[in-house]
Amino acid sequence: MTAVAPGRQHRLSHASLVAGLAVAPAVVLLALLLFGPALAVAVFSLTDWQIGASSFRFLGLANYQALFADRIFWTSLVNTVIYVVIVVPGTVGLGLVVALLIEAQPSLRGFYRAAHFLPVMSTMAAMAIVWGTMLHPTIGLVNRMLAEFGIPATNWLRDPRTVLPALAVIGIWQGFGFAMVLFVAGLKSVPQSLYDAAAIDGADRALDRLRVVTLPMLGPVTMFVLILTATRAFEVFDTVRVLTQGGPNFASDVLLYRLYTESFDFLRTGYGAALTVVYLVIVVLLTLTQARVLDRRVHYT
Amino acid sequence: MRDLVRNIRVLRWRVLARHGALALTTLFALIPFVWMLSLSVKPPEEIFQPEFHLWPQKFNGLENYSVALTAAPMHLFLINGLFVCATIFLLQLLVCVPCAYALAKLRFRGRDTLFAAVLVGLLVPPQALAIPHFVLLHVFGLLDTYAALILPWIISTFGIFLMRQFFRAVPDELIDAARLDGLGEFEIIWRVMIPVAVPAIAAFGIFSVVAHWNDLFWPLIAIRSEELSTPALGILLFRDDEAGQFLGPLMAGATIIVAPLVVAFLFAQQRFIDGISFTART
Numbered sequence: 001m002t003a004v005a006p007g008r009q010h011r012l013s014h015a016s017l018v019a020g021l022a023v024a025p026a027v028v029l030l031a032l033l034l035f036g037p038a039l040a041v042a043v044f045s046l047t048d049w050q051i052g053a054s055s056f057r058f059l060g061l062a063n064y065q066a067l068f069a070d071r072i073f074w075t076s077l078v079n080t081v082i083y084v085v086i087v088v089p090g091t092v093g094l095g096l097v098v099a100l101l102i103e104a105q106p107s108l109r110g111f112y113r114a115a116h117f118l119p120v121m122s123t124m125a126a127m128a129i130v131w132g133t134m135l136h137p138t139i140g141l142v143n144r145m146l147a148e149f150g151i152p153a154t155n156w157l158r159d160p161r162t163v164l165p166a167l168a169v170i171g172i173w174q175g176f177g178f179a180m181v182l183f184v185a186g187l188k189s190v191p192q193s194l195y196d197a198a199a200i201d202g203a204d205r206a207l208d209r210l211r212v213v214t215l216p217m218l219g220p221v222t223m224f225v226l227i228l229t230a231t232r233a234f235e236v237f238d239t240v241r242v243l244t245q246g247g248p249n250f251a252s253d254v255l256l257y258r259l260y261t262e263s264f265d266f267l268r269t270g271y272g273a274a275l276t277v278v279y280l281v282i283v284v285l286l287t288l289t290q291a292r293v294l295d296r297r298v299h300y301t
Numbered sequence: 302m303r304d305l306v307r308n309i310r311v312l313r314w315r316v317l318a319r320h321g322a323l324a325l326t327t328l329f330a331l332i333p334f335v336w337m338l339s340l341s342v343k344p345p346e347e348i349f350q351p352e353f354h355l356w357p358q359k360f361n362g363l364e365n366y367s368v369a370l371t372a373a374p375m376h377l378f379l380i381n382g383l384f385v386c387a388t389i390f391l392l393q394l395l396v397c398v399p400c401a402y403a404l405a406k407l408r409f410r411g412r413d414t415l416f417a418a419v420l421v422g423l424l425v426p427p428q429a430l431a432i433p434h435f436v437l438l439h440v441f442g443l444l445d446t447y448a449a450l451i452l453p454w455i456i457s458t459f460g461i462f463l464m465r466q467f468f469r470a471v472p473d474e475l476i477d478a479a480r481l482d483g484l485g486e487f488e489i490i491w492r493v494m495i496p497v498a499v500p501a502i503a504a505f506g507i508f509s510v511v512a513h514w515n516d517l518f519w520p521l522i523a524i525r526s527e528e529l530s531t532p533a534l535g536i537l538l539f540r541d542d543e544a545g546q547f548l549g550p551l552m553a554g555a556t557i558i559v560a561p562l563v564v565a566f567l568f569a570q571q572r573f574i575d576g577i578s579f580t581a582r583t
Contacts, residue, residue: 018486019409026400027415029456034422037433044432051436098326101319108320114570115327118334121562121573125517125533126555129540130337133548139349141336177330181578206315235426238517242537256428256518263432264522273432280429287424 041280044273051269063274073275076246076253079164080234083254086168087175087233092225094172095179096218100210102180103187113184116177124174128242131170132157157243160251167239167252175232179225186221190214227290234283255279337559341365341552348548361549366557368550373542375557377528378535382561385450385531386510392455393509394502401464402490406476416465422458431522438523449523450531454513460505467501468494507576514562532558 045063049056067073102112119127134141135156143153156166190213198213237256240246246253246261259279263272339355340348342362347354369375403409404416434453438444443452471494479489495502513531520534527538536558540551566573 015407016409019403019407019412022399022403022407022486022490023409023415025396026456026461029396030418030422030458033434033437033453033456034425034430034458035418037430037437038425040433040436041429051439094326098323101323101326104319105316107316108323110570112323112327113574114567116330117570117574118563118566119330121511121515121566121577122334122559123515123533123536123562125515126536126558127333127337129536129551129555130333133340133552134333134336139548141332141353144353173329173333176326178578181574185578235428237428238533241517241521242540259428259431260518260522264435269432269436276429276432280426283426283429284424 038280041273041276044269045277047270049269051267056270059270063270064278066271067274067278072250072253073258075250076255076258079250079252080236080254082164083168083171083236084230084233086165087171087236088226088229090168090172091175091179091229091233092222094176095225096183096222098176098180099183099187100214103184104206113181116180118177119174120177120181122174124238125242127174128170128239131173131239132243135166157252158248160248163244163248163252167236167243170239171233171236175229179229182225182228183218183221186218187214190217224290227286231283231286231290234286255282334559334563337552337555340548341556343549345547345549362553365549365553368547369539369554369557372550373535373539373554374528375535375539375554378530378532378558379561381447381450381530381535382514382532385447386513388447388451389454389513390506390509392451393457393460393505396455397457397460397464398495398498399487399490401461402468402486402494404461404465405468406471406473407486419458419461419465423462427453428518431519435522444523445525445529447529450520450529453519457509460509463505464498464501467498471497503572504576507573511562511573511577 046058046060047056048059048062098112098116102109102116133139135143137143137153137155137158140156142156147153154162156162194213194217195209198209201212235256236254237260240252240254240257241260244252246257255275256279259272259275262268262275335355339357342360342365343357344359344361344364347357347359347361400415404412404419430453435444438449438452443449475493475497476489479493484492515533516531517533517537520531521537524530524534527535530538536554539554
């Protein structure tokens, strides 16, 4: 008994030493690069500190008051919501239709899948420049094609009425292949037996099968793709920075672009930090909804 | 008989409709790439003339691409992209894998707390940490260096979470057998678990490399010098440069920036699709 106990204790402490060594780098870096900074943003947002300044004062909620009184902030928030409201249905709808079409028959499946996925992993900064030339008022492809139908030229990215929809089309272009891939995975998990059962019940037309079996079974995946797309659309930045810088006259200013300019162009650290906290709260709420939906999906299947 | 003929007709119509509709969406997906390639081999006067030809009447590709390669350090953008992405990924692995193994297979005090912290970390969008990361790098005098591009990313809660889920599925018998063979825990991590986890590591690697190759937000903040730019920032600097005012060289530059990932994707499509949609499935 006395001989065993120290041995076990020794082995135990050895095991926890090994575990401690294994997690130590991650724990230190989590504190230093993630939780520490997250806390720091919250603290900055309560001060008038500027990057490089040697002193600062606590302002309480003054930065937040300034933020909520700032018309440009509200413009950028509304613009972001409008952008999300266009991009989400466009991306999810197009992704679903393409997934259904691709899976309907086997021919050229691989080609279609690869072709639609190509925009997902291409460098957005470079492709935004390409889109900029396609939307150019005189030499751009879009106006050239519209001219064929006698439609007059539009300066898509300089007109406050068209700039957000134009950016949204680029957003849909980049994201719908991703939605498609997720839907295809969802379609593959619909059991064949359900289609057989539906056929026995007389649903032998393709549209009936779609309505009775496929779409209801895709419900959870659809919810999930919706929220994922919304989160990504909320983070829109590259196209705005490359193509419009928030213009004309703030018509395409969005949250993340405001965050970037206030914090790093104007160096208003405290104000930028308050904006960051608001942004963080929105994204976390969206992601938590996503986690909840995902949880439900796991329980259903 | 008449039914059969009708069925065949319906079937043929359906095949045609499917290809017709998919041709349209494929065109939407690919047209920017086609437009980019077409302009990248055209002389300026052809880009601005009223009628449009997909293939130029006078091939100007060599001039455009050589302007793109000489007016901006395009090769440096690519090398920086490769170096930064590879270093980030290797350091992420070095930090994530032991931690994920401990979370999945070892018992120790604070394990649940640590895992909860990882889950909370998953919620934080990286852009929200830009200000403190900037300050931290400023304090240590590391802004506008490779370190500024790499350091903020070496801890990946997503990587820890992904690898931990994968390691949990590895049977304990495999680890016990390795322990009986006298292997230490760290030998088990690097010599037993890593080989088993190749699919998960590949998926995480593709996810990580694609994300950081394409990232514009952070390099824009952390980097001032053109010669330290990663691909996404590099093409932006090139556009705002004098030579980038000419569309032919600009499109050639965009092609050079986009090409490496596109070519890699065409060679390993399934791995890429798995890797990028992994975010969604975990």
